[in-house]
Amino acid sequence: MGAPSEDRKQYQREAFHADDPAAGPLTTDQGVEVDHTDDSLAAGERGPTLMEDFHFREKLTHFDHERIPERVVHARGAGAYGYFEPYESCAEFTRAAFLQDPSVRTPVFVRFSTVQGPKGSADTVRDVRGFATKFYTSEGNYDLVGNNFPVFFIQDGIKFPDFVHAVKPEPHNDIPTGASAHDTLWDFVSLQPETLHAIMWLMSDRAIPRSYRMMQGFGVHTFRFVNAEGRGTFVKFHWKPKLGVHSLVWDEAQECQGRDPDFNRRDLWDAIEAGEYPEWELGVQLVPEEDEFAFDFDLLDATKIIPEEQVPVRPIGRMVLDRNPENFFAETEQVAFHTGNVVPGIDFTNDPLLQARNFSYLDTQLIRLGGPNFSQIPVNRPVAPVRTNQRDGYHQSAIHRGTNYFPNSLGGGCPAHAGVDGHAYTHYAERVDGAKIRKRSESFQDHYSQAALFFHSMTDWEKQHIVDAYRFELGKVGAMTVRARTVEQLAKVDGELATAVARGIGVPEPAAQETPYKQESPALSLDALRGDGSIRTRQIAVLVTDGVDAAQVTSVRETLAAEGAIVEALAPADGTVKGADGETYTVDRALPTVASVLYDAVLVPGGPDGTPPVAEDPDALRFVRSAYLHGKPVGALGSGVEVLSVLQPQGVELSAGSRGVIADRGVVTDASPGAAGAEFARAFVAAIAAHRHWDRPPVRH
Template identity: 45%
Template sequence: MSTNKNNLTTSWGAPVGDNQNSMTAGSRGPTLIQDVHLLEKLAHFNRERVPERVVHAKGAGAHGYFEVTNDLTKYTKANFLSEVGKQTPVFVRFSTVAGELGSADTVRDPRGFAVKFYTEEGNYDLVGNNTPVFFIRDAIKFPDFIHTQKRHPQTHLKNPNAVWDFWSLSPESLHQVTILMSDRGIPATYRHMHGFGSHTFKWVNEQGEAVWVKYHFKTEQGIKNLDVDLAAKLAGENPDYHTEDLFNAIAEGDYPSWKLCVQIMPLEDAKTYRFDPFDVTKVWSQKDYPLIEVGRMVLNRNPENYFAEVEQATFSPGNFVPGIEASPDKMLQGRLFAYSDAHRYRVGANHNTLPINRPIAPVNHYQRDGQMRFDGNGGSSLYYEPNSYGGPTESPENKPAPFEVSGMADSVPYDHNDHYTQAGDLYRLMSEEEQSRLIRNIVAAMKPVDKDEIKIRQIGHWLKADPDLGRRIAEGLGLPVPHNED
């Protein structure tokens, strides 16, 4: 038998003698069930697609590295940030949020910005967007919000009535909606946009001292956005425009890069700051907490296989390393569970053993079995803890920092409900040309809504953010300016 390494084989390694013709009973006879190669090909083909992500389905990714450029060890003991010049491999996935796997890259939508750091203490995932805020601030509203961005259950069409009805009844969304409807709602490429951790996190140093932190990835290519008409043209002519641009830039040696900066807030400031620092619909003023440089991220290698590396990549904001912890941000708290649970459903219980997700740090635990276990499954090693046989044990020095909690267990909203100041400030920072484009985009997006009640309710929010903004939107929609009551 030939052992040529180029022989086509079955998935079990047996050579295939004929890959052009099915085995039949005579030249015109029915196909035989004993043609196991045919059955294997068809059965595998039926199962080639894992379920697409509920959100962030369409995306592109690349490998690279992160290099520390500033010593911030007084704030965090995270090993990958411990030394200026230290490099850590990363994998980054960019994505649109609401569309399906085959949707266009150039639609008006936030962009996902997920970074996996392969550190010596385990994988650290920073799973954010290209915006510093989000539409909602409590995870209990997330399924309802995403339902409004998806398709109507009867028509299977996008539903602007649901979108604006939800937003108008959720005024905390106003800041993010303002960003979405601005020029930044359609980035020119994945390379020409900032990235943000969005949530507040906690950094802890070697002495156990903690601070609150926010992450900002600043593009070194400069911010560029797409004109709305050009974006629509590209959506029809080249729906994979952003995916293509990222791949080609890296292939040609034009490696995209970002400078990582953080804002640091002392723990005590959280009690008195004028906005709730854990509310993901708000930003911290950079005048109050200036950006501090941390390092630089460079993407310099394309994936070899999209499915294996981009589609099967799994990220979770719950993947921390010592020195980085969660905050009381309610959206973050929900995501700590939801993301890993989504991956267990979509890719499998052992998704973190796949090469793209596997840590470079040693992995020692007692988890066993589950679908697609391909790594030896722990062999004959110990499979429970505590034990008397020298199996892996906890390291108390790596316990999360303790924090104080108080109050009644209850379903309660955030204490701060000013949803208008920051959206209005953003509008007033824009040039007249930027303001006009923002209003044009809002009016165009709201016109299909069939209920004036929804439009007027939303205009009321714009009025509270800025009277000029609300008035101009009302005029664009041909509606009276509603009277706002505080």
């Protein structure tokens, strides 16, 4: 290519004087400036490359080694920085310093992730989502490593390799990527009934969140708080999003995988960049030690929840994410979470799955991050002082001086053991007796009641989505014996569920039997988790084309933007459209590049000439039909109401041929000419705040 052009040289000169500390001449790793990087050093213009080209060798060597092993599970993730602050002192039940003073903000880094798929898989697969929080506390790092399900698939960590091997792609062809709809998982599930509760969550809409910002998080295990007097209290952790808990539906999730495989990651990044900082409330379920055996399940069983009707969730603080990482690899990819990273005031229980995680996480980081010094990577580095006698190893960045053993006199006895002033970590004193045996406790043997509890707590539309999910997943299973055996297990949870699934996958229906489990927990339904009624950050599509009534578009757009929604004008082509008044209107995106599944609601404005501007556009009609079928709010103004008439939603009242605002099951219309009034805007905002409207009748296909 030759030497850099004069234009490039000028650009470089300007860059060297920029404020960015990275601006300046290109160098090697040793700081030697490089004048030319487009061609290798060669013997003549067409001769062989010379090995004395140290810059070439360094650059290629780095490139060849710039990948590290990806996580075995939770490989695909997104992260952000923020802070946590308690509402009040929690000294009554824990001495953890970061839970004491409402005026103290503790920095955090949070990583969200899928579980099954590799780094290159899509965001919107049906899967568990990781929700891991690193608190950089004054007493050291505390990692709350959880998921968006409150329960796990197994009870004992020794089964973890089996479960992961079963859910990962089939070993003979490495298919499917990022999906659980295949033989090996369902073979495992049908033979391991302790999986059934978590599988019920996996088949629900909780497994396909609309956004990380609209997703719950759970600590999964029962942990232990310890206060300054040494008194222990069992604790379950809950993260509740301020925006409510919202999900995609399966049809949307699949289309999103093609339209935007980075749907959830992009959403998180864009919201933080726009200053719409995601927020969660941290709540705890507290159980006094004397009530450990007061439940009809074992508190140490990670496949069980404590129903909120039995032990309410107590809010203790809030977390806000307000800064995106500067480099994905250095921060999001290299962040290392470990359930064993606890601080004084937080301790473990004898949960056998938790005990296994305490071993596995550390072991994994040693391999993935190249050695024992991964805690010195900036994203993992605690803000508390670090003084250890650990030395050397791969990637050691500290320059240690003095002695490296204890006790010593040559180093003045330092670093010494912490004193007895109550700041040091002390393990909770618990008496443990028992013979060495390989046997599961009898209190861990109920595998069906809480799976039934979850299913019975769902609304009718949620139950139907679960049935549809089972039919899809098991319909992908080739072994009919596995399909039938899974239905047999479902029959022990709920007979109607098992029958509905069997009818869709070609296996015999189970014999009629009385379902022994009748309990419900309304707090488990998405209907109970709609949020604070805000429509902030909801994505609203407005369909426009030449002849559109720009006054309608402008008035509604201003109202929705004032409520915090993000409004985009979509047209058949990019650029501008000419309104009915002759003015031009800027288009945000072209319809062929987007889809209804990427938006939360759609508005169809009209034109003053009586013709709905988008009625003849197939992409627009498909967009509106898809939004309607997915229960999303649909608004129409003026002649735009005729677009909804074309869909013929049976039984939904429209304002076509009449005047005034009509709102019916999330369909809001006003056929009056001119700008949208305040009444329409209020009704449309209320429909968006409700998120979905599943009680709608069907439309003509």
